[in-house]
Structure formats: C-alpha cells, structure tokens
Amino acid sequence: MAQLRIIEPLTLAALCSHDATVHGCAPCRHRSLSLCAALDSDELGMLDELSKSVSFGASETLFRQGEDAEFVFNITSGSVRVYRSLHDGQRQIVGFALPGDFLGLSMSDHNAFSADAITSTTACKFSRQSFSDMLDHEQHVLRLLHKMTSHELNLAQDQMVIMGCHSALQKIAAFLVGLRARWNMISGETVHIPLPMNRGDIADFLGVAIETVSRNLSSLAREKAIVIVPDGVRVLNIRRLESLARR
Amino acid sequence: MAQLRIIEPLTLAALCSHDATVHGCAPCRHRSLSLCAALDSDELGMLDELSKSVSFGASETLFRQGEDAEFVFNITSGSVRVYRSLHDGQRQIVGFALPGDFLGLSMSDHNAFSADAITSTTACKFSRQSFSDMLDHEQHVLRLLHKMTSHELNLAQDQMVIMGCHSALQKIAAFLVGLRARWNMISGETVHIPLPMNRGDIADFLGVAIETVSRNLSSLAREKAIVIVPDGVRVLNIRRLESLARR
DNA sequence: CGTTGGGTTGATCGACCTCAATAAAAGTGG
DNA sequence: CCACTTTTATTGAGGTCGATCAACCCAACG
Numbered sequence: 001m002a003q004l005r006i007i008e009p010l011t012l013a014a015l016c017s018h019d020a021t022v023h024g025c026a027p028c029r030h031r032s033l034s035l036c037a038a039l040d041s042d043e044l045g046m047l048d049e050l051s052k053s054v055s056f057g058a059s060e061t062l063f064r065q066g067e068d069a070e071f072v073f074n075i076t077s078g079s080v081r082v083y084r085s086l087h088d089g090q091r092q093i094v095g096f097a098l099p100g101d102f103l104g105l106s107m108s109d110h111n112a113f114s115a116d117a118i119t120s121t122t123a124c125k126f127s128r129q130s131f132s133d134m135l136d137h138e139q140h141v142l143r144l145l146h147k148m149t150s151h152e153l154n155l156a157q158d159q160m161v162i163m164g165c166h167s168a169l170q171k172i173a174a175f176l177v178g179l180r181a182r183w184n185m186i187s188g189e190t191v192h193i194p195l196p197m198n199r200g201d202i203a204d205f206l207g208v209a210i211e212t213v214s215r216n217l218s219s220l221a222r223e224k225a226i227v228i229v230p231d232g233v234r235v236l237n238i239r240r241l242e243s244l245a246r247r
Numbered sequence: 248m249a250q251l252r253i254i255e256p257l258t259l260a261a262l263c264s265h266d267a268t269v270h271g272c273a274p275c276r277h278r279s280l281s282l283c284a285a286l287d288s289d290e291l292g293m294l295d296e297l298s299k300s301v302s303f304g305a306s307e308t309l310f311r312q313g314e315d316a317e318f319v320f321n322i323t324s325g326s327v328r329v330y331r332s333l334h335d336g337q338r339q340i341v342g343f344a345l346p347g348d349f350l351g352l353s354m355s356d357h358n359a360f361s362a363d364a365i366t367s368t369t370a371c372k373f374s375r376q377s378f379s380d381m382l383d384h385e386q387h388v389l390r391l392l393h394k395m396t397s398h399e400l401n402l403a404q405d406q407m408v409i410m411g412c413h414s415a416l417q418k419i420a421a422f423l424v425g426l427r428a429r430w431n432m433i434s435g436e437t438v439h440i441p442l443p444m445n446r447g448d449i450a451d452f453l454g455v456a457i458e459t460v461s462r463n464l465s466s467l468a469r470e471k472a473i474v475i476v477p478d479g480v481r482v483l484n485i486r487r488l489e490s491l492a493r494r
Numbered sequence: 495c496g497t498t499g500g501g502t503t504g505a506t507c508g509a510c511c512t513c514a515a516t517a518a519a520a521g522t523g524g
Numbered sequence: 525c526c527a528c529t530t531t532t533a534t535t536g537a538g539g540t541c542g543a544t545c546a547a548c549c550c551a552a553c554g
Contacts, residue, residue, distance in 0.1 A: 084408055086408070086494065087494065090411075112401070139383075139386055142390065143382070143383075143389065146389065146392065146396060149393060149397055149400060150352060150396055153396060156400060156403035156404055157331075157341045157342075157359070157360070160339065160341050160403060160410065163454060164451070164453075165454070166509095168509080199532075199534095207410060207412070208510075208511090209510070209511055211511080211512085213533095214533060214535085215510090215534080215535080218534070218535085246333040246334060246335050413510095413541095414541080446500075456543050458542085459542060459543075461501060461502055461503080462503080465502070495554105496553105497552100497553085498552085498554105499551095499552090500550090500552105501548100501549080501550080502549070502550095503548080503549095504545105505545090507543090508541105509540100509542085509543090510539105510540090510541085510542095511539090511541085513536105513537090513538085514535105514536085514538105515535085515536080516535075516536095517532100519531080519533085520530080520531070520532085521529080521531085522528075522530095523528080524527085524528100
C-alpha cells in the first residue's frame, strides 16, 4: 500500500555507496548529511541488501517518462538530467541530479519524467517495491523520505522563483549561484563551478534559447564576474552574481 | 470501507472541517478521497484535538516569509496566494492554495514564503509541533502527509514546465488548463473556471506583466476559446487551450 | 458625483528568439 | 600525427514578442 513518488534532485547525500573502494552502506554513512546518519546499523544492513550498484555512460538512460517506475536511484557519482518531453518536441529539464541526490521515487506506477546520465554516472539502485515495503516497517526511513520530499519541494519552488525572472541574465546568474551552493555541499569548492551539462541543457532548464545562455555567460565573463573554463566556470565576483540573482 | 466519490475533492480534500454546520474531523471524512478516508476514528479524534478552525478576510495574512513556522494549515474554503517577496521589490507567486490544499508543509523552522487570503478563507490550523509529534506515533498520518507533500511537489514541477514556455499565450493557456483540472477535482465543474486571484497575481505567478495577462486572455476570448466572465472564465474550446498548453 | 482600484487597450522600445555564419572541440579513420 | 567529420559553442543581424509607460473604461463606494 506504500506509495512513493518522484523525487527530483535531492541534496541530502548518498543513501548508499558501492564504489570501487568501499562496499555496503555503512562506509557511506559519513557522507550523509541527514539520511544514513540517522539510521542504525540494522537499517543500514537492510538498505545494503536492497541496493545494487549500477553505472551509466554519458547519455545513457536511467528511466524513461511513461514507463513503469521499477527502481529508485541514489546518485553516487556523475550527473543526471531529469526532464519532461513535450508533444511539440520541446524538452523541459526540471532538474540536474548530482552525487547524493535521489531519483525516481514515484508515487504513481509510471515515471512522470525521463532521466539520463550527462557524464559517466554511478548510482545505487533499489527495487521500488522492496524500498516501498521497507517504508511500511521502518518509520524512521519514511520520516526521512518525507523530509527529503519537503526539501525537494523547496528546491522546486526556488526554481520557480528563478524562472519568474524577467531577465535572462538574472536567470543565468541565479542558476550559477544555486549550482555553486550545491557543489559546495558536495566538494567544499566555491570558486570552480563544474558545468557537466551542455548549453542546450541549461537553456532547456531555464526556458531560454541556447544562444541566450552563451551570450549571457560571455557577458558575465566580459565584465569579469566569471571566467569560462573547460567544463565549467570560475567565479571571480560572487557578490555580482548574487546581486543579479534576486533571491 | 469508506465510499469514494469521484466528483469529490481529489486534491486530498480537507483533513478537517469546522464550518458552521458540522464540527470535528469525522463529518469531513466523506469529503476526502484519500486522507481522512484512510484514518480510523481514533486518529480522526486526535486530529480534532490538534486542529482549530480559523478564518481570514480577503488579503489577510496566514503567515509571513521569514517568521517562525508555527502552524500548518488545511484550507477548507476560499483561496490563498503563496509567494516570495524579493529584495528588488518584485513578488514571485509560487502557488495558489484551494480548498483541500495543505500549507506550511515545505517549511523548516521558518517560513520560506508568505501566504495571504485572496478571498474570504477558512482553514484548519494545526500547531506544527503537535502535528509533528502525532506523525511520530501515527504512521498512517505520516504516509498521508508524505503523499500530500508529493502532490505539492507535482504541482510545483508542473509549474516549472509551464514557466519554461517561451510564449506568454502558452503560459496563460497552461495556467487555465491546470486550474480547470484542480477546480474539477473540487467541484466537478469543467466549464466555469473561477479566477479568485486578480490579473496581477496571475502575472506574478507566470512571470509576465499584468498587461500581457490581460491581452492574452482577451486574445483567447477573441478567438472564442474562452469567455471572460466576472471572477473567472468559461471554457468554450478546451481542445484549443490544451493544444496551446504543451503538456 | 468624485475617488479608487482593477482591467483593458494603444504606442513605443528593448530584450530575446530565430536564422545564419563562424569558431572551437571532440571524435574518426587513415 | 594529421585531415576529416561531427558536435558544441560563440558571435552577428534582423525581426518579433512582451515590458513599459500611458490613457482610458468601468464598477464599487462613500
């Protein structure tokens, strides 16, 4: 009877990690801001059994809009775009998932969005059914899940504020400021902002044209607020960016 | 087994109702498709004790951005705008709450948004703390709460898709189609779409100018897709609206 | 009546979309 | 390692949509 729903990019660290050096959920505990940290070892062991490590090459599909929602993903490395394809061929990206983010929890039995890897990506994959079953018996986990959903709602509403901007320059600046904050949570870095997604992805995220993204990034570079580097930007004047991003 | 009526509030209906004729949560049960219907009488009684009926006149404040988040509201009648005020004096409306909608779920210790009544509004008010305490003991309620939050998230993500539209006409049409669906859940009505909010509210919701809202509504009326009536519109050509609203 | 607030409509101007050309990167095959 | 293609990014020019400013209409209300 448990029902989950799509949770887009979640900034609550990885539930579970199966990378080359560590195995199982326990080693991942320290990476968690609020999730694994709140689980005891029994619960972690349970997660361990439910999860399976998977990896995707660039542009490979995690799940597709409309298909049965079979799995829940917790991104451990890489980056993912989550989007809806529209009948006019347009694409609205609703979020980018970074390491630690949760994807594919679906309340309905079919996905409302598609998701595919931007760069090479690894994730912990859970059967949605068994994940759901666990929620029936582990109130702890359900409570955390609800917290994450609430947090996700906050992110979505923040994005609405960004998209309400009348100026494209404001949108770009707000995008950079927001992404910088997220990378900062993950890596501690505040100057270099990786941009694994291409200009078209950013455009479809912000609801502007590709050329507008390019032009405004160039413009920010021209006024020395940022420097454009391969696969990202470096922040020179964060105050300028923040004043543009009307928060 | 509670009888479900499809023409009744699908938007999770009111958790609790304290209107002039009925008191307590139990009478409200029939109005709920999935919320109160899933609670037993003990649980309903508990809700009863926690909740308090409140009412607001037009443009009165339910809560203000930045203040401590003390309460959770379940709207029982009327309509509410939820918005963020920005440092440049602009206002981004992130949603309109209608009967059955929950407010205050996405917030942590302080409100991320302001909310005020558009029309005369009644609501059930819960202390956030006691509501939270109840969740610790009532898995049922927690699950329902999670579902409601998920529903909010759905609305927010749909709104992102709308705001990604490049054309203002598409935004207006998508707004009407979405609002029509919500009113349909509440009242069963599909032709008359009440618009309790004024043009400025719609403008700040969609991220366009007031005049643009007015012009495009007039345009839709001119092509006989809608008729503009006091406090709303009547739909003449839903197919036209839906084809504009790239879903 | 005058006033006020909300709504509509008109005119102007600038921002951004579109189309197009170029440049730079990243693959591909010899 | 170097031509070659393919993809992605940047830059330019022109046209259009929508923001802005302004006037006007209308209903509510004292």
